[in-house]
Amino acid sequence: MSDHGHDHDDHKHDNHFEPIEARVRALETILTEKGLIDPAAIDVIVDTYQNKVGPRNGAAVVAKAWTEPDYAAWLVNDATAAIESLDFMGRQGEHMRAVFNTPEVHNVVVCTLCSCYPWPVLGLPPVWYKSPPYRSRVVAEPRAVLSEFGLELPAETAIKVWDSTAELRYLVIPMRPAGTDGMSVEELAKLVSRDSMIGTAEASGPAVSAASGGASK
Numbered sequence: 068m069s070d071h072g073h074d075h076d077d078h079k080h081d082n083h084f085e086p087i088e089a090r091v092r093a094l095e096t097i098l099t100e101k102g103l104i105d106p107a108a109i110d111v112i113v114d115t116y117q118n119k120v121g122p123r124n125g126a127a128v129v130a131k132a133w134t135e136p137d138y139a140a141w142l143v144n145d146a147t148a149a150i151e152s153l154d155f156m157g158r159q160g161e162h163m164r165a166v167f168n169t170p171e172v173h174n175v176v177v178c179t180l181c182s183c184y185p186w187p188v189l190g191l192p193p194v195w196y197k198s199p200p201y202r203s204r205v206v207a208e209p210r211a212v213l214s215e216f217g218l219e220l221p222a223e224t225a226i227k228v229w230d231s232t233a234e235l236r237y238l239v240i241p242m243r244p245a246g247t248d249g250m251s252v253e254e255l256a257k258l259v260s261r262d263s264m265i266g267t268a269e270a271s272g273p274a275v276s277a278a279s280g281g282a283s284k
């Protein structure tokens with residue numbers, strides 16, 4: 068039980084949650100039996116962060132930025148207010164900054180100290196985001212780490228690593244994929260994965276199924 072996903076291979080898989088879930092369930096049972104927690108309250112919290120806040124919120128922000136230049140400019144100047152205007156607000160999202168990918172600069176987000184993450188727009192952080200190898204290596208060798216995620220950037224693209232803090236959380240605005248001119252905001256949002264808003268992936272092209280994670284054409 069000491070091994071729950073800090074190997075590099077786990078970056079590409081999210082199928083190593085079961086042992087953790089079992090431990091969480093066991094802990095919840097013990098705490099409930101001792102009268103220390105109310106499982107209904109836990110369910111509300113879990114539902115909130117799994118269903119109400121989550122990466123679809125961030126994807127809506129990105130798709131709006133792609134289609135409305137005024138909104139993109141607002142994100143640049145005051146991301147907190149621009150995001151709150153869509154009713155995405157709350158804990159760990161009080162102070163937001165949006166960083167825009169360009170052909171010249173690719174942005175990637177980490178919290179080197181712990182696991183600071185913009186909950187209202189991305190939900191709960193993936194396990195790898197909290198892992199010590201990601202937190203240390205993405206700063207020291209970002210290009211190698213992104214390559215392990217399957218993201219090969221052109222050599223001329225600079226990589227900028229942003230270190231989240233309790234005071235400031237970052238949302239990466241990936242580049243709008245080519246071939247998406249006629250798409251609606253809703254269709255565009257489906258191209259925006261969680262990882263593309265952390266910076267460990269790009270937005271999917273229109274021919275790739277959003278659910279596949281871009282593994283194949």
Ligand code: FE
Pocket residue numbers: 178179180181182183184231232233
């Ligand atoms: Fe942190």
